[in-house]
Amino acid sequence: MFCFQCQEAAKGTGCTIQGVCGKTSEVANLQDLLLYTLKGISIYAIQGRELGLTDLATERFIAESMFATITNANFDREGFIVRVREGIALRNQWKSRLDGTEATIPLGAHDAALWTPGTDAELEAKAANIGVLSTGDEDIRSLRELLTYGLKGMAAYMEHAAVLGYHEDSVHVFMEKGLAATLDNDLGVAELIALVMECGKFGVDVMALLDRANTTTYGNPEITKVNIGVGSRPGILISGHDLLDMEELLKQTEGTGVDVYTHSEMLPGHYYPAFKKYDHLVGNYGNAWWKQTEEFASFNGPILMTTNCIVPPKDSYVDRLYTTGHTGYPGVKHIPAGADGAKDFSALVEQAKRCAAPTEIETGEIIGGFAHAAVIGLADQVVDAVKTGAIKQFFVMAGCDGRMKSRDYYTDFASELPEDTVILTAGCAKYKYNKLELGSIGGIPRVLDAGQCNDSYSLVVIAMKLKEVFGLEDINELPISYNIAWYEQKAVIVLLALLHLGVKNIHLGPTLPAFLSPNVAKVLVDNFGISGIGSVEEDMKQFMAVV
Ligand code: FS2
Ligand code: SF4
Numbered sequence: 001m002f003c004f005q006c007q008e009a010a011k012g013t014g015c016t017i018q019g020v021c022g023k024t025s026e027v028a029n030l031q032d033l034l035l036y037t038l039k040g041i042s043i044y045a046i047q048g049r050e051l052g053l054t055d056l057a058t059e060r061f062i063a064e065s066m067f068a069t070i071t072n073a074n075f076d077r078e079g080f081i082v083r084v085r086e087g088i089a090l091r092n093q094w095k096s097r098l099d100g101t102e103a104t105i106p107l108g109a110h111d112a113a114l115w116t117p118g119t120d121a122e123l124e125a126k127a128a129n130i131g132v133l134s135t136g137d138e139d140i141r142s143l144r145e146l147l148t149y150g151l152k153g154m155a156a157y158m159e160h161a162a163v164l165g166y167h168e169d170s171v172h173v174f175m176e177k178g179l180a181a182t183l184d185n186d187l188g189v190a191e192l193i194a195l196v197m198e199c200g201k202f203g204v205d206v207m208a209l210l211d212r213a214n215t216t217t218y219g220n221p222e223i224t225k226v227n228i229g230v231g232s233r234p235g236i237l238i239s240g241h242d243l244l245d246m247e248e249l250l251k252q253t254e255g256t257g258v259d260v261y262t263h264s265e266m267l268p269g270h271y272y273p274a275f276k277k278y279d280h281l282v283g284n285y286g287n288a289w290w291k292q293t294e295e296f297a298s299f300n301g302p303i304l305m306t307t308n309c310i311v312p313p314k315d316s317y318v319d320r321l322y323t324t325g326h327t328g329y330p331g332v333k334h335i336p337a338g339a340d341g342a343k344d345f346s347a348l349v350e351q352a353k354r355c356a357a358p359t360e361i362e363t364g365e366i367i368g369g370f371a372h373a374a375v376i377g378l379a380d381q382v383v384d385a386v387k388t389g390a391i392k393q394f395f396v397m398a399g400c401d402g403r404m405k406s407r408d409y410y411t412d413f414a415s416e417l418p419e420d421t422v423i424l425t426a427g428c429a430k431y432k433y434n435k436l437e438l439g440s441i442g443g444i445p446r447v448l449d450a451g452q453c454n455d456s457y458s459l460v461v462i463a464m465k466l467k468e469v470f471g472l473e474d475i476n477e478l479p480i481s482y483n484i485a486w487y488e489q490k491a492v493i494v495l496l497a498l499l500h501l502g503v504k505n506i507h508l509g510p511t512l513p514a515f516l517s518p519n520v521a522k523v524l525v526d527n528f529g530i531s532g533i534g535s536v537e538e539d540m541k542q543f544m545a546v547v
Helices: 025-050 056-068 077-098 120-127 138-163 169-181 189-218 243-253 264-271 289-299 346-353 372-377 379-387 405-416 428-432 453-469 489-500 518-528 536-545
Strands: 224-227 235-239 259-262 281-284 303-305 321-324 333-335 365-368 393-396 421-425 447-449 480-485 507-509
Touching: 025 056, 025 077, 025 120, 025 169, 056 077, 056 138, 056 169, 077 120, 138 169, 138 189, 138 489, 138 518, 169 189, 189 243, 189 453, 189 489, 224 264, 224 281, 235 243, 235 264, 235 289, 235 346, 243 259, 243 264, 243 346, 259 264, 264 281, 264 289, 264 365, 264 428, 333 346, 365 447, 372 379, 372 453, 379 453, 393 536, 405 428, 405 480, 405 507, 405 536, 428 480, 453 489, 480 489, 480 536
Parallel strands: 235 259, 235 303, 259 281, 303 321, 321 333, 393 421, 393 480, 421 447, 480 507
Antiparallel strands: 224 365
C-alpha cells in the first residue's frame, strides 16, 4: 500500500504498511483499485455524454464509491471487492452501449477501460499495482492526487445533496472528466494545474448545492444554545454528516423513551429548525472524531456512524456501534437503505432500551448556528462593530480536528487572539476552542460556528456579503485572515474552493499535505500565498500586521 491522502500520513510522507487511521494494506489497495475502476467507467461515460447518453445510476455509483474511499469512512475489505466487481459490470455495460456507435473513445485502450477481474486473489494482486506510486513523475503524481482528493471531497458533498434529492449534472460531468484526466499521460503540469483550479470552481458549486439542499429541506440554521450535559434516559448517539439519517432517527425514536444525542460533525443538526421540534434531541455528547474511543465507551448506548470519521472500535462498545450509508467496518452491524431509500433503526432503539443512560462527561452549553442567513440577519450589528473598531479582525479557523499534539496550536491561537477579534468556524476544527470562555463583542460571540465542514460555504457567503456592504473590490481587502486546519479530503475541496474564489494568504496546518511535491507546493505559495503554520506568537504577529 501507499497512501498519503490525509494529514496524518505516516512520517509526513505516506502510510506503507498499515494506515495510521487503521486502514489495512488490503483495504488501501482495494480503495485504489476502486478508484481505478471509476476512472475506467469515466472514460466511457464521457464519450456517452457526447452522444447524448447519460445514466444517473453511473453518476451515483461514482460519487458513492469515491465517498467510501475518504479517510476514516469505510474499512470493509469485502465491501470494496463487491464494489469493484459492480463497477466493472457498469463499465462493461457502457462499453457495450457504445459498441457500434460513432464513439471514438480517448483512452479507450487504457488498461482501466479494459481489464477484467478474476478471483479475489487476482483482484488483490492487481490492486497492489495500480496505486499512487504507479505515476513516476513526482509533480504529475502530486497534481493527479491533489485533483483526486478534491474530487473525493466533492463526491461526499454531492452525496449529501443527492440523498435529499438535489443533483447538478455539471458537477458529475466534471467528476468524470477529472477522474479520466488522471490517467492521461498527455496532460502535463500546466493542464493538471488548470484542472485542479477548475475543481475548486465545482467545489463552490457543490457546496452551494448542498447548502440549498439542507436549508430548503430543514430550514436555515438558527442561533442555538446546545446542551453538552446528559439526561437520565438511555440514548442513541449519531455521528457523521448525514442530515437525512438524523431526521429518520429522530422520527423513529420519538415516543420510545430513548433520547438522541449528536456527536462531532452532527452537532450542527441542533441548529436546523426542522430538528428543534424534537424534545428528545437532548444535546451534543463529546468532541471531535478522534476522541471517540473514550467517549463512545462512556456513552453507554448505541452509536450510529453516518459518514466518516470512524476510529477502529474498542471491544468496550463495538457491539453498540452501527454503520450506515457508505461507511463500514468489519464485524460492525450495518443499517442498509431499503429499496425506497428508507432505513430501519429499530435495532438501535431496542438495544438502547437495554442500556444505561450516558455517563456525564461535561456540563453546560455551547452556542452555534451562525450560518449565512443568521449572520446576515446580524449584519447591521456586525458592520457597526467593524466600523467602530469593536471588531478589528475576523479569523476563519474552519476545517478538521485530529489526533496530533501539534493541533494544540489552534487552542493556543484561539486563546491568545486579541479580544477585538472574532473566529468564524465550520467543521470539527471548532472543538479545539468552542468550549473556551472567549466572551462576546457587543452581544456577538467571539466564536461563530456556521456548522459542518461543508458549511465553510456559509463563511464564503458571509465574506462576500461583507465585501458588498463595505464596497470593496477584492475579498482580500476585508479584515479576514484564514488559519485553516485540515485532515481529510473534504478539507481539500474546501481549500480549492477558497482558491477559486480568489482568497489569498491562507495558512494551512498543522502540516502541509504530504501529497504536495516541492514544485506543486511552490505553485501554491507563489500564486496564492499559501503557507504552513509556525509558532502562535510569530503567526499572530504576521496576521495582525496585515490589517
Ligand atoms: Fe471532521 Fe472527519 Fe467534516 Fe472531516 S469528522 S475530519 O471527515 O469531514 O471535518
Ligand atoms: Fe495513512 Fe491517512 Fe491514508 Fe489512513 S488515510 S492510510 S492515515 S494517509
